[in-house]
Amino acid sequence: MQHGCMTERAFFTPSTPPLAASPLTADSGAVQHRFTDVDGMRIFYREAGPVDAPVLLLPHGYPCSSFQYRRLMPALADQWRLVAPDYPGFGLSDTPPAGTFGFDFDAYAGFLEAFCDKLELDRYALYLHDYGSQIGLRLAIRRPERVTAVIIQNGDIYEDTLGPKYRAIQEYWRDPSAKHRAVLEEAVSEDGFRAEFVGEVSEAQATQIPPDLWKMHWPMMDTPPRHELSLKLMEGLKKNLEWFPRYQAYLREHQPPALIVWGPNDGYMPEASARAYLRDLPKAELVLTDGGHWLLETHLEQVAPVIRRFLSAVPSR
Numbered sequence: 001m002q003h004g005c006m007t008e009r010a011f012f013t014p015s016t017p018p019l020a021a022s023p024l025t026a027d028s029g030a031v032q033h034r035f036t037d038v039d040g041m042r043i044f045y046r047e048a049g050p051v052d053a054p055v056l057l058l059p060h061g062y063p064c065s066s067f068q069y070r071r072l073m074p075a076l077a078d079q080w081r082l083v084a085p086d087y088p089g090f091g092l093s094d095t096p097p098a099g100t101f102g103f104d105f106d107a108y109a110g111f112l113e114a115f116c117d118k119l120e121l122d123r124y125a126l127y128l129h130d131y132g133s134q135i136g137l138r139l140a141i142r143r144p145e146r147v148t149a150v151i152i153q154n155g156d157i158y159e160d161t162l163g164p165k166y167r168a169i170q171e172y173w174r175d176p177s178a179k180h181r182a183v184l185e186e187a188v189s190e191d192g193f194r195a196e197f198v199g200e201v202s203e204a205q206a207t208q209i210p211p212d213l214w215k216m217h218w219p220m221m222d223t224p225p226r227h228e229l230s231l232k233l234m235e236g237l238k239k240n241l242e243w244f245p246r247y248q249a250y251l252r253e254h255q256p257p258a259l260i261v262w263g264p265n266d267g268y269m270p271e272a273s274a275r276a277y278l279r280d281l282p283k284a285e286l287v288l289t290d291g292g293h294w295l296l297e298t299h300l301e302q303v304a305p306v307i308r309r310f311l312s313a314v315p316s317r
Helices: 072-076 105-118 131-142 164-174 178-187 190-198 212-221 224-235 237-254 271-279 300-312
Strands: 032-038 041-048 055-057 081-085 124-128 147-152 258-262 285-288
Touching: 032 105, 041 072, 041 105, 072 081, 072 300, 105 131, 124 131, 131 147, 131 237, 147 300, 164 178, 164 224, 164 237, 178 190, 178 224, 190 212, 212 224, 224 237, 258 271, 258 300, 271 285, 285 300
Parallel strands: 055 081, 055 124, 124 147, 147 258, 258 285
Antiparallel strands: 032 041, 041 081
């Protein structure tokens, strides 16, 4: 009511909610960020899920790190233990001197084996993507008894289906001149990294891929030792072709349960690269999307249930 210059106001005090019986706890499926020592190297890795659950091992691709699995891991952590290390020379892991580490696919497979030994991972399904397909399959060849299943996502092991984006690398293989090496050197740059992540998907899908991927990874890779190891891995892809028949033989002889999930808008690994796996894994499930190489950034809601269904049917022991 108004009384001259005096005004009465009604005051309402919100009811106080009852106190919770106990404090709220941290998210059970949250990703843990850890470091461990592997052969004298300080190695960063992400981990999620119960320690006694079946393991999904997540070796990463290029030019990335375990960061690429940051969204997949909590999506599966209710039933599986997910482990994703940063390789030596990548992400937050140490970069050892070139004289003490080989910086080729065989050296990385040896690292991954030692990492699994350190964490006592004696059985696991393998996620095979990009360089992780080469490294993961070399690990599988070394320790076939440990592999319960494989999930193959845009990782190429068939020479006759290599995509057009390999041409620059193939030119260097044919003529390893300074001119052709310069093309590879240009790819080891922030612009080169950006092109790897968004260069081949639609504009709509490109907006779903966070710039963090290249804005974060480029500063971590922009050192002389990491420049050189990036180039060495590209150059080593020619020798790696000799391993393709061995990868194929492993799959053909061991027939691990396999899910092939693919983004065919990929200049390195088009749809034909996905279908080629059926030559050696005729019982594998093939799932195609309208995505590209970094499928987990754009199609996670579609892909995660497929992975969940597949892993649920895989015997863990």
